Every structure is written in structure tokens, then in C-alpha cells.
Amino acid sequence: MNDQITQIRAVGQSHPRREAREKVTGRIEYIHNLRLPNMLYGKIFRSTVAHARIVSIDTSEAAACPGVDMVLTGEDIRKIMPDPHFGVMFHDQPVLALDKVRYVGEPVAIVLASDPNVAAEAVALIDVDYDELEPVFDEMEALSAETFVHDELKPGIPEIQFLKGVRDTNVGFPYQLRHGGDVDKAFEEADRVFEHTFRTHPSAHVPLEPPVTVAEPTGAGLTLHTANQSPSFVRYEISRLLGWPQHKIRVRVPYLGGGFGAKLWIRLEALVAAAALLAKRPVKVSLSMEEQFYTITKHGATLKIKSGLDKDGRITARKCEVFWNGGAYADIGPAVAFHAGMTAAGPYDIENVAIDSFSMYTNRPVAGAMRGFGHPQLIWAYENHTDMMAHELGIDPLEFRRRNILREGKEHATGTALNTSSVEKVLDRVAERLQWGKPFERGEGTVKRGRGFAIGIKASIAPSTSEAIVRLGADGSATLMCSSVDMGQGSDTAHAQIVAEVLNMPVEMVHVVHPDTDVTPYDTGTLGSRSLYHMGHAARLAAEDAKAKLEELAAEVGAQPGSNVPIWELFARKNGMPVGHVVGTASFIPDGHIPPDPMTGQSPHITPYWMLGATGAEVEIDTETGRVTVLRMINVADTGTQINPKIVDHQISGASIMQLGQTMQEKVHFDFGQVTNASFADYKIPSMLDIPQIETSVLDGAEADGPFGAKGVGETGSFCVSSAIANAVFDAVGVRVSEMPITGETVYRAMRAAAGEPLEEE
Amino acid sequence: MNAFELALPDTLAGAVSLLDPEDPTIRVMSGGTALMLMMKTDVFHPTQLISLRRIEPGYSQMGLLPDGSFRIGAMSTLSDMEHDDALAGFAPVIRQTMKLLSNVRVRNVATVGGALAHGDPHMDLPPVLVALDAQVVTISPEGERTIPVAELHAGYYETILSGNELIKEVIIPPQHARRASYLKCTTRAVKDWPALGVALTTDLDGDTARDTRLVIGAVGEKPIRVAEAEAVIDGQILSDKTIAEAADAAAESVETIEDELGSAAYKTQLVRVYVKRALQQVANQNA
Amino acid sequence: MKDVMTQTIDFTLNGKAVSAEIQGHWTLVDLLQQGFDLYGARQSCGQGLCGCCTVVLNGKPVSGCLFLAALADGATIETIENNEETLDPVQEAFIEAGAFQCGFCTPGFVLMTRQLIAEIPEPSEEEIRLYLTGNLCRCGTYPQIIEAVQKAAARMRAA
């Protein structure tokens, strides 16, 4: 090491993804491709009713089908998992339904066969007798309904044990925040008060590789090959369900064909593990595109937001009530209610804030984390609200925000002082890029044009842990072992760059081992834009540890500090041959996190870092049909140092395209709990024809405590797209849409209503 | 998908002989794009599929006939039609229609016979062929017959073809100087099945319209000719006023159905706007 | 349910004459995966809409998920695996432009791009969007794909 004269710059370079070649040649490893000898294929039989007691399940005909190996129901699962309920927060989700079903599409049984086609055909022969119960679908109805999705709350993690045994409620988790003084009094004293309600719809992650898991019984244990974003949690949870020590369970994850939150926590793993152990053979379950829609969705929500303002247009009070439609099982929903709830008042400096955020149980498919973790929904509400108030007050929306944004050093509603000036910077930047205030071509004839923007804030998930191991070999190459999952966001490449930077070696000399819980250490999960910060630090520290150990080795074998004895020789002197390793390890948890007070949500240190984003949009509207075409979209993000500028840029534009789809086109439709558009034929994600010109603009400057000044960027591009477009639509035609997707019909109806000639309702 | 038998006859007549009018689980497959979708979603469970891939090559060909009409063999793919220069010269509207119909891969496989026999109302080609006054020639054990495409569709996924009758070819009559336009309107994404298709052909003699064929696809159970609007147009100069009146007449007379692509009332508005735009386009085309 | 029916088909796969025993309901994707361990064509939407399953059949790209394997008897099939040793200008341009994230859609885009450039050597952005609209990328790499196509086309024209 010591002979290096020049420092190799690995960080800050746009290295191509390390697996690029395998991706363009189609040879990359996904679990999708995995076939093991003697493997069975599982096909899931799903509930056709939304809420019912199961009277009986008749699997005899399916089991008798030639080629069918086994048919399993919830009772069979109990044979190896005494309490077969899983969940990252609540232990409320059965591996297969037990006595009750709670949504259409819930897994009730599974058929195992050597031929997937046989399994699929046999599933059609299963017959279940249900005693139907009153279902509840809407999050607001769930609040007052007489029907309860669960008889009793079943908290899993320690922090929510206070909910243990709570009965007769559909509120899975209530989050609350109280900041400043008496909010009601502040409203009384306010000069103007505005109150608006927004709704967002459930949408679907639909990574192009649907969830897929293979479980393989091994001599003493079980290996799970799975497309999952949180391998460490999978091992923890499967060991808990089976009552086995964790070392008997190995979870390995190669590349993912997309994740976006769809592959977090337990998806198929518990079911496939149980099936493989019962069948004593490897079992694979690959969901179809259709089944994805029954497996995980993004929360729809009802968001009520009320602001009081003084005479100068300063917001003095804000009240937010958010109701998240979490579906039948909690999954990570309570954390979405909590985490997004925290920032429901937005990046604004408001003295008196009250926030209540509820995760609701309903008889719908489970809602979980999706890119942005609830924030795109919230920002949709508060940034529409902001523009609506500005308009009512006759203040320019930019000026109105400038009066109210949270500046560096000011206290956020959570009680944590803002350690960044990024709020004003993203606002200034988006205004500049839009040339706000300058004349704008507004269209002619039946075509109207408008522009709008929005800003948003998100805190990082805290606290969470990342561990890493860096092994430095006698040949001077390094191996990074960590459990971050590369699902397309480029973490392997970025983490390798960090290790290369510390060890001052070319990036190609760093190998990254994919998550394999037999060798890669613990990580909370690849979610919430946390990996680059947390695992980035862990990788950096592990590399530094390895470097220090190499220096110790050098001293031990008599090399002078600063001498240019090559690495191989150091090892040769020690081991007689140029072989061996030094191993650096690290465990990273950000310093200083102080859990918020459960009653007020206040904490002087609630997050290791903030993420700020802004989006500007220019739209064109065909006023005869209401059709909105987004012409231009500018996404501004504070990313800290860009470890790999190209990947950062593509993360931001990719996130914004995903959110554009959810804004303009995507919505999961239900008919009595049944998804009616569970396919790409009817659920339209954006194609190349649906996207505008997209520009990315990144703020300069490092994140104070980030690894090399970096932090996460995977979600920032999604924050503000929806509200920026809604604000632009208003600017163009003067109507406000309060629901997405912003289809031509929605806008046309709003325009007709505004003109006093409403279009006939169905 | 369930298990089925696959037959690959060498002739179209051979295919006909394998069909059984009493048994709807025996079907011919041309490109298979529509059938495979139905089989994969468990909507259709065949016992036997009769692939037309091996039938006489003439059914995959197209060209001008001596009488000046244009023949397209039933097995011609949509991309064959898109790329055929003679057809583009004969009826340019077809090539324009193809660009936004489905996608390259589906067009490479889907056939004109399948596109007409499928009977899904949310399709682009049927209204265009109705506007072009095309006919299909069919073959069955009873022999051949000629059916105007305008009469082919009976309702939602229904045609008037009998269970052992197959489309042999499509004949488009000479278009002379007729002008044509097809406007596709989608509501969920730019590329989608049509929520509305407006196909229009007309003779503009000087500025006066004659023999107008205005066909609305996708908003109802099958493509519909709008006589009320045609009556407004024929004999008139395509002025803004005539166009607006025709658009209103179309909106008033065409019955629209609510579905996942839009409400009935909204579709009525779309009919009005797109009929107007199609007429404007035709009026502005260079003769 | 009927017994599983198998049959043998002969065809040319990436330049080699091959034969395979197949089941009647198999699609081209099943054929390539189960018969030849080729996973570059992969099923995602299963409906002809996403292009992840693209294969080139008799010189034309088709959706493998909608095409019965039995009908490939006698055909010529090219897959993304057809140039193992060296990358072609399209693949190189995809890497340079960073035109993928998770990579699940990538083989389909690469195959379609080859075809697009063969048909339209100098495609405009509009032509690229139209031609590739039947391929979906959930990671949203469309801007980079457009850039990659333009790069590849320019390079191939120059060559």
C-alpha cells in the first residue's frame, strides 16, 4: 500500500455498473432463473372473497391430480411452524389463511408439483366453503365500521407492545406529533384558515421480475434463494417461525429484477420454506404479474390538512390527519404511518403543529413500503394545499413558500433543528430552472399550457444498522461482504467505489459478495434510501479497519512505516508464501439518534440526515378532452457528494418516471375487494411514449456526516412529481384535481364543473 | 394453460375440414396473439388448435387485383400490411394506423384474419376497413361467400361467421381519390387499446363531400357507421360549421358504453372532438 | 385433465441446428428456459406488452410469451445469447449510456434496438419512442435508452 504515490480517485467517478456486461448479454443471475434438481413448483390457491370464515377446504381433487405431489393448507403449516404468523411489525399475517380470509387474493392453499403447469391446473380444483363476513374497504369507513379485520392486535416488535391485546379496532397504529403551543388556539388567532382533503389511490410496484423464492432443504437446515431486499430479516423471521437457531437458515440473494419495496420483509419466503420442509424437496414459487397485484401495493390514503395563517401570509398553525389504507395485514404500514407522519407538515417553519397519522386495517391486499415510503402521498397533499393557499391569498407560490420554508437551524415539527440549507436551495434551483417569474408561452386555441412546482422533505429511517466485512488479500485485491441488495440502484458499484477509495486501489480490484447470510453480516434492509449512507459507512469503516490491520501486519514483519514493501511480500514474510488475508469489520449505526417522545413525536435528533427534493413541471392540456401532456420535468435533489454521478442521475430520473406513472396513469381498481385491473393490459405503467423531457439538477455540497459526504438518493426523485403536475394543471386551466391519476377525464370533468356545466355522472 | 392438440394443416380447406361448428373448443389460430392471451388468462380452454401457419403461401400475400381493388390474404401479418408499399400507395391510412396499433412484436405475428375475426371492439383495424368499404371472402363447407366488413361484427366478441367458416382474404375496393383518416384516442396511456377510433373516408369533389363513410370504433360493442353524421356531411362543403354539426350529430347518435377506458358521457365528448378533428384533417389533406 | 403431450421439434437456435422435446402448451420462453437453459428471454407481463421475452423468430422480433413452441418447428431463432464472446455496438452503447438499472428488461430492449437500427439506420427520437413503446422498463431508464439507441445508430452508420 505504501508505495502508492498518487491517490486513485474511485469516489465521484461514473463507473459503469460492475455487472453491466452480464445484464446486456442476458446472463445475469436472478432467482427467476434458478432451477434445482428434483425441484417442485408451487402454485398458490387464493381467496375469492374479501372477508370470511373458512368453513372447509377440499383439496382432495387437486391432490389426486396426476403429477401433483402435495397440497398444503394453513393447518399443514402449523406442523412445522407452531404459530405461523409473520410480520416485520405485527405478527398478524398467516403463512396460509387459518380459519379466516381477509382479502381477495389471500393465499389459502398451495399445490406442489414437478411441472408448474400441472400445479396451476390442479389449483383450479380446490374448493373452499366460506362463511362470509361484512368487509370494510375504505380507510375512512374502517375507522367507524362495526366489522373488524382482526379480532385483536398482535404487535411483534418491542416498541409497540403497548398495543398488545387491543380489540375492536381497525386502527393498526396511531402516530401522533404535537409541536409548539396550542394548535387550536393558534387557529383561533389566525387571520385565515384553509382546510383541504386529498385522496391518493393504491398503486402497484410491479417490478418486472415478480417476487420469486426457492427454498432448499439441506442436511441440517434450509437455504432460501430469494428475490428479497432484506435478507437479514428473512433469516431472523424464518428462524423465529421455525424455532430454529439462525445459523441453520441461509438466505442468499443475487441480483433483483427490480424491487421498489415490493420485495421487502417476508413475501413468499415463509410459505416456500414451510412447503420445502414438508415436501423434503426444493420448492420454487414464482408469482405471475397478476399475483403481484394481490401481494403488495402502495398505500392509498385520505389526507386532511388545515393551516392557519397570519396577516403576512405566514403559516402559524397546521393540523394534519392522515389515514393510510394498509390492507389486511400490517407489513411495514405502521412505520409508513409513523415515518411519513413525522414530516406531514412539510419543509415549512410552523410554530404550532398537530399531526395524527393512522395505519388502518381494511379488507384489501397488503400495502407496504414503496419508493418514497408514504412521502409522495403526503407531499401530494401538502404541496397542493400550499399552492391553493397561495392562490387564495393572491401571493405568488414561490414567494409564499419563501416566506414559510424551514431554514437552516430552525426547528422542524419533530423538534429536530434543521442542519441544512437545502430547503431554500432546492426551491431556488427549481424556480431558476423553470425561469419562474419570466414570461411563459401559455398556448393558444384549445391548447393551454401551465407550469408548477413542489418541494418535499424526508427523514432517513432511524435507527438502523449496517455491518460489513472487507477482506484484503495477499494479491492486493479486496472483497466486500455485505447484505445490501443490488436491485438496480447500483449499490454494488457504489460500495465497491467506496472500498476502492479507502484502499486506494482500482475499483475492478474490489469484489462484492452478494447477500448470503452464511457469510455476509447483518443489515436492516435495502430500503428507504438508507444503504449508501449506512452501508457506505460500514464499507468505509471495514476498509479502514482492513487497512489498519495491514499496517499492523507490515509492522509485525518489520516493514518500516512508509516503506514500499509490496503487499504480497508482507504476506510472504508472514506466511512463507504470498497468501492470506487481513479482515476488516465494521458495524455502523448513526450516532446520536434520540427516539421521539411517543405522545408528542418530539426529539432533538430524529434523523441522521434529511433528503430534500423539488420538481418543476410544464404541461399542455387539450381543453376539449382534458388530456394532460407533461412536456418537461425538472427534478432537483440534494444528494450530498455523488459517489457515482451517472447512477445518481439515473436514480433520480427513474424515480420521477415511476411517480409520473402513478400520477398520470396508474391506479389499482377494486370491485368489492377484487382487483379488476391486475395486468399490464389494464394497469398502465409508463412507456417511452408517456414520458416528457426529463432534467436532473443536483445541489452541490456534501452531507456533513455521510460517507465521503454522500447519502441516499433512490427516492428523492419521486417526492414532488405529483403535486408539481397538479399545480401546473391548475396554472394552465384553473382547476384543481384532488385525486390521482390525473386522467383526461378527471381534468375534463373538473373543467366542466368549474364552468357550471358538469358532465353527466355515471 | 391446459393441454390441447395442435394441428398444422397444409391448406385452408384442410383447416376448414378440421373445424366442428358444434364444438367451440376447436379453433383456428393465425398469429395466436389474441388466442394466447385468452388461454393464458384462462378465458379460453381449447381442446384443439388448428394453426394456419402452414397453409398455402398465397394467403400471406397481398397485391392489386386486375379490377383495381386490393387483396390481402388472411394470413398477412399487420407488419406485412404496414410495410407493403403498394398497399401504402393504395390506402395510406393503413400504414398510419399500424404505427399506433399494438407494438412491433405483436404486429410481426398478428394477422389481418385474426384482427377481423377476434371481434374485440377495442381494435383499430376493423373501423378502418369498414371505412374503406372492405369485404372479407370466407370459406366454409358450404363454399365461399363475401361479407362486407361492415356486417362482419355482430356484437361484443361476436362475428356472423359460422363455426366452420374461415376468412380467406380481405378485398378493399379502389379508393380513387378518396381521402381517408383514422384517429385513435387512448385514455390510460399513449399506447393502449383504443378508447375510441374514428375512421373516415370521403370523396371531396372540389370541396363538396360525397359518399362519406364515418365509422366509430371502440366506444360500443362493435364498429358503427354513423349515418346521421354522414348525412350532415354529404353534399356539403367541409366548412367549420358543417364539421361542427357533423361532430354534434355523431356525438348525439353514437351510443357509448362505460368501461375501464372512460365513462359513457366522457366518451361522447371524445366522439364529438375526434370526429371534428378527423373531418378537419381530411378537409386539409392535399388531394 | 389430459396427459401431458410431448413432441419433438427441430429448429435453428443462435446459428446451430437443434432439436427439443417440448410440451404442447410451452411458449418460446418455456422452450428456451427449460430446453436450453437460456434465461435472457424472460416472462414478465405474459401478455405481449413488456418485451422482456423478446426473441427474434425468422428475422423478426416476437413476444416469446405469446408464441407456442410447437410452431417454432423449422424456424430460425435468435436470442440475446447469440453473441456470447463480444458485445455488439448496441450492447456497448447501452453500457456507456447506463441504459439499465435492474437489467430485467435489457435483453428485450437490446434485441429490439438491433432491429430498429436495421430498419431505420438514423432514427429520430420520435421514431425510437414509437418503435420501442412496446418494451417497458419499470426502473424508468427510458431517457438513457433513447441516448443509447442514438449512440449505437451513429456508431453503426460510421462503421
Ligand SMILES: Cc1cc2nc3c(=O)[nH]c(=O)nc-3n(C[C@H](O)[C@H](O)[C@H](O)COP(=O)(O)OP(=O)(O)OC[C@H]3O[C@@H](n4cnc5c(N)ncnc54)[C@H](O)[C@@H]3O)c2cc1C
Ligand atoms: C399486447 C397486445 C396489444 C394489442 N394492442 C392492440 C391495439 O392497440 N389495437 C388493436 O387493434 N389491437 C390490438 N391488439 C389485438 C391484436 O390486434 C389482435 O390480437 C390480433 O389482431 C389478432 O390476430 P391474430 O392473428 O394473432 O389472431 P389469433 O389470436 O390467431 O385469432 C384471433 C381469433 O380469430 C380467429 N381467427 C384467426 N384467424 C382466422 C381466420 N382466418 N378466419 C376466421 N377466424 C380466424 C381465431 O380463431 C380467434 O378466435 C393487441 C394485442 C396484443 C397481444
Ligand code: FES
Ligand atoms: S412477457 Fe412477453 S411481452 Fe411481457
Ligand code: FES
Ligand atoms: S432496468 Fe429494470 S426494468 Fe428496465
